[in-house]
Amino acid sequence: MTPSSNPKMAVAEPPVVPPPTADRQLRLQRAWKEPTGFFGWFTKVHHTSIGTRFLVTAFIFFVLGGLLAMLMRLQLARPENRFLGPDKYNQFFTMHGSTMIFLFAVPLMFQGLGIYLVPLIVGTRNIAFPRLAAFSYYIYLFGCVFFWVGLLLNTGADRGWFAYVTLSGPDFSPGKRVDFWAQMITFTETSALATAVCLAATILKHRAPGMSLNRMPMILWEKLVLSFMVIFAMPAVMLSSSMLLLDRTVGTQFFNPAEGGDVLLYQHLFWFFGHPDVYIIFLPGTAIITTLVTCFTRRHIFGYLALVVSTISIGFIGFGVWVHHMFATGLPQMGESFFTAATLMIVIPTAVQFFCWIATIWEGRLQFKFPMWWVAGFFFVFMIGGLSGLMLASVPVDTQVHDTFFVVAHFHYVLIGGAVFPMFGALYFWIPKMMGRMMNEKLGYWNFWLFFIGFNMTFFTMHFLGLRGMTRRVYTYLPEMNWGWLNFVATIGAFLMGAGVLVFIINFFWSRVHGRIAGTDPWKAGSLEWAVPSPPPHYNFAELPTVNGREALWDAEPNQPIVTGVRDDIREVLITDSLDGDPDSKMDSPEPSAWPFWAAIAITGLFVGSVFSAKSVEYTSIPVIITLIGWYWPKWRETQQRKATEVWSD
Amino acid sequence: MERLSERPALDVSALPTVVFGPRNPVWLGTILFMLIEGSMIAMVWACYFYYRTRTSDWPPGVLPPNLTWGVANGIVFILSLGPAWWIRRKARAGDLLGCRIWLSVLALFGLVNIILRGFEFANLNCRWSANAYASTIWVLMGVHSGHLLTDFIETVVLAALAFTDRVDGTRFTDFDENSMYWYFVVGIALVTNFVVYGASRLF
Numbered sequence: 001m002t003p004s005s006n007p008k009m010a011v012a013e014p015p016v017v018p019p020p021t022a023d024r025q026l027r028l029q030r031a032w033k034e035p036t037g038f039f040g041w042f043t044k045v046h047h048t049s050i051g052t053r054f055l056v057t058a059f060i061f062f063v064l065g066g067l068l069a070m071l072m073r074l075q076l077a078r079p080e081n082r083f084l085g086p087d088k089y090n091q092f093f094t095m096h097g098s099t100m101i102f103l104f105a106v107p108l109m110f111q112g113l114g115i116y117l118v119p120l121i122v123g124t125r126n127i128a129f130p131r132l133a134a135f136s137y138y139i140y141l142f143g144c145v146f147f148w149v150g151l152l153l154n155t156g157a158d159r160g161w162f163a164y165v166t167l168s169g170p171d172f173s174p175g176k177r178v179d180f181w182a183q184m185i186t187f188t189e190t191s192a193l194a195t196a197v198c199l200a201a202t203i204l205k206h207r208a209p210g211m212s213l214n215r216m217p218m219i220l221w222e223k224l225v226l227s228f229m230v231i232f233a234m235p236a237v238m239l240s241s242s243m244l245l246l247d248r249t250v251g252t253q254f255f256n257p258a259e260g261g262d263v264l265l266y267q268h269l270f271w272f273f274g275h276p277d278v279y280i281i282f283l284p285g286t287a288i289i290t291t292l293v294t295c296f297t298r299r300h301i302f303g304y305l306a307l308v309v310s311t312i313s314i315g316f317i318g319f320g321v322w323v324h325h326m327f328a329t330g331l332p333q334m335g336e337s338f339f340t341a342a343t344l345m346i347v348i349p350t351a352v353q354f355f356c357w358i359a360t361i362w363e364g365r366l367q368f369k370f371p372m373w374w375v376a377g378f379f380f381v382f383m384i385g386g387l388s389g390l391m392l393a394s395v396p397v398d399t400q401v402h403d404t405f406f407v408v409a410h411f412h413y414v415l416i417g418g419a420v421f422p423m424f425g426a427l428y429f430w431i432p433k434m435m436g437r438m439m440n441e442k443l444g445y446w447n448f449w450l451f452f453i454g455f456n457m458t459f460f461t462m463h464f465l466g467l468r469g470m471t472r473r474v475y476t477y478l479p480e481m482n483w484g485w486l487n488f489v490a491t492i493g494a495f496l497m498g499a500g501v502l503v504f505i506i507n508f509f510w511s512r513v514h515g516r517i518a519g520t521d522p523w524k525a526g527s528l529e530w531a532v533p534s535p536p537p538h539y540n541f542a543e544l545p546t547v548n549g550r551e552a553l554w555d556a557e558p559n560q561p562i563v564t565g566v567r568d569d570i571r572e573v574l575i576t577d578s579l580d581g582d583p584d585s586k587m588d589s590p591e592p593s594a595w596p597f598w599a600a601i602a603i604t605g606l607f608v609g610s611v612f613s614a615k616s617v618e619y620t621s622i623p624v625i626i627t628l629i630g631w632y633w634p635k636w637r638e639t640q641q642r643k644a645t646e647v648w649s650d
Numbered sequence: 651m652e653r654l655s656e657r658p659a660l661d662v663s664a665l666p667t668v669v670f671g672p673r674n675p676v677w678l679g680t681i682l683f684m685l686i687e688g689s690m691i692a693m694v695w696a697c698y699f700y701y702r703t704r705t706s707d708w709p710p711g712v713l714p715p716n717l718t719w720g721v722a723n724g725i726v727f728i729l730s731l732g733p734a735w736w737i738r739r740k741a742r743a744g745d746l747l748g749c750r751i752w753l754s755v756l757a758l759f760g761l762v763n764i765i766l767r768g769f770e771f772a773n774l775n776c777r778w779s780a781n782a783y784a785s786t787i788w789v790l791m792g793v794h795s796g797h798l799l800t801d802f803i804e805t806v807v808l809a810a811l812a813f814t815d816r817v818d819g820t821r822f823t824d825f826d827e828n829s830m831y832w833y834f835v836v837g838i839a840l841v842t843n844f845v846v847y848g849a850s851r852l853f
Binding site: 260262265268543560566629634 | 657659660663664665667669673675679683685693700701704705744778779780781782785789807811818819
């Protein structure tokens with residue numbers, strides 16, 4: 001990497017900054033202090049606080065979703081089992097799928113990791129719109145609680161994670177189960193959209209000077225592409241689930257064929273979200289793989305431009321393949337051929353990524369530290385998922401194995417391979433930064449091998465079950481089908497996976513107390529989060545950095561300049577140009593506030609109320625308006641402070 | 651405590667703290683919210699035309715919405731672009747009095763829009779539960795009314811704020827961006843009006 005040739009980045013010569021005093025750090029600590037205590041919890045706005053909450057909450061729901069899966073596997077372990085009845089089984093598989101997709105995968109991989117890491121990697125002191133980020137957590141949390149309270153009250157969603165009409169419509173699904181599912185979508189997608197706005201604005205406006213677009217680490221490119229994917233994909237599912245809710249609660253006719261409604265429209269809208277969502281779950285995994293491969297091969301990533309273009313093209317192509325989920329609905333053959341071609345096309349950017357990683361490993365000095373085991377697991381598992389994906393892209397094969405366990409095997413290979421394996425790699429890699437202590441390596445290996453072996457036992461067998469005709473979402477089967485032993489193996493595997501996750505949890509709590517002190521940069525990695533102490537202070541950087549290459553720390557000059565002139569007595573942040581990362585302006589970052597919490601409470605009232613009575617919106621919207629005004633209304637003291645020091649642009 | 655070093659400096663102390671348009675992250679945030687809301691309503695437009703392909707009788711079994719109130723509201727929407735434009739101009743000049751006047755005028759326009767929208771709902775010539783077409787135009791108008799109400803309330807709040815002593819440079823950028831969002835509301839209103847009133851007659 002060559003030093004900056006950008007004339008705008010030329011640094012004033014000298015002046016040299018005098019060694020900053022401890023006073024300055026104390027001022028920063030005072031200005032950026034996060035509230036403490038019970039009431040303080042509701043007012044925190046720093047991205048490390050919010051990111052940690054997302055990570056912890058989403059992981060809890062990962063465990064809960066996994067427990068449901070283990071119960072389902074127990075039910076299927078032998079033929080004609082009566083452990084769960086059909087009704088419980090329906091609720092469990094629906095809650096499992098919905099939880100894993102909406103309450104775990106996107107919130108952890110996109111929101112949790114994004115909110116925690118992005119401001120550190122761009123080199124700023126807080127996320128853009130931190131109160132919105134705080135709001136996105138609360139509304140997510142309330143959505144989770146709402147959905148799972150439903151299950152505990154025997155109102156657990158039971159129509160599958162995509163709740164197809166007409167089965168989920170008012171005629172075939174009386175009661176409130178589907179309404180809880182539909183409104184959970186509104187909660188979680190509101191949250192994801194709010195996070196997307198925060199992350200995109202942080203990446204485009206808060207990057208450290210010198211971090212031009214072509215110097216952004218891949219994880220920033222991925223979060224940027226993902227934010228736009230969320231922005232264009234999530235409204236589709238919010239719309240389809242709202243239309244479903246309206247059909248069920250106020251008698252609209254969107255999906256009622258007797259009144260001109262159309263059931264396939266629901267599927268189009270759902271999958272216009274649903275397939276991009278697969279990439280929303282998978283792309284964070286690829287960025288984690290890129291980060292880990294770069295770090296543990298001690299070299300810059302091979303084919304940076306190709307990786308960026310691949311990420312962007314997956315973002316685009318991901319919106320053009322949704323109909324492959326609908327091959328069995330009898331669409332025109334021409335349309336099916338088009339979507340087969342589009343689906344196959346996505347292999348190209350994915351393969352480009354794989355070749356870039358292989359080339360990087362080939363050319364680098366590979367250090368096989370234990371986060372890298374998860375990268376190896378990803379390669380193996382995701383590759384198999386990709387290959388069965390190629391088979392399913394073909395209409396005749398898809399029609400043959402539609403709704404069988406072959407499909408279940410495929411998407412678990414893709415989603416667990418593409419998201420959960422990288423997630424564990426990411427947690428082992430970044431938890432030392434977040435917690436300040438290293439995770440235990442030996443337990444890490446136990447975690448990996450239990451999970452890896454268990455995963456393949458569970459899901460590889462499902463390919464055969466699917467090909468032998470076992471359909472998904474059926475709570476039991478007859479002994480004559482000869483599916484028993486394969487199912488039994490799958491059940492054993494599921495419990496091994498569960499044991500692997502349990503080992504991770506034990507490792508986490510053990511390492512919190514006994515783990516080796518991590519220090520600033522335990523992996524000798526290159527991006528900016530490794531320049532701050534572990535765990536990071538709430539001002540993140542005592543000295544705001546400048547950047548000289550894609551791996552900021554590896555490429556830094558011996559006397560890499562720092563930024564001065566950003567106030568340390570108030571929460572001030574530097575704003576830079578979106579393309580070149582040149583310093584452009586400064587602005588205040590919002591203070592802690594309880595208003596996002598109250599706004600989330602008010603909006604929860606509106607969402608929950610509308611499940612039971614559409615008319616309730618008339619009065620539940622009033623607290624929403626009040627809390628949003630309260631959120632916005634500026635404090636007199638802050639206004640006067642700003643007035644006294646503000647500088648208008650020309 | 652982190653060790654601090656002696657290094658060359660990139661001094662940013664002279665940078666402005668009040669910037670307008672794309673230089674301001676809030677501008678970007680507003681644009682992103684417009685993309686979210688825009689893609690949401692664009693999908694409802696798409697639903698409308700999807701339903702249109704499912705039947706030959708359009709609108710199915712009901713009369714198209716009466717034109718009068720829709721056209722009247724469309725005209726008011728277009729006229730409201732004037733005060734919104736003036737707000738941006740005055741905000742960027744730091745003219746508080748001008749902002750107070752034009753924010754108040756825009757709030758009045760918003761009020762008229764909302765009243766006219768009420769008449770529009772009364773003249774759709776169908777209930778939402780009649781059929782899928784009826785459901786769609788009710789949701790179209792409903793989603794847009796959500797935008798309209800949101801920006802009306804925001805305009806009223808900003809107008810009220812402009813009459814207090816809590817106005818600093820940041821608030822002028824808010825005035826500016828509120829107008830940008832109003833342009834969006836008007837643009838979406840015109841397309842939605844075309845779909846609701848025009849497409850039911852033309853296609």
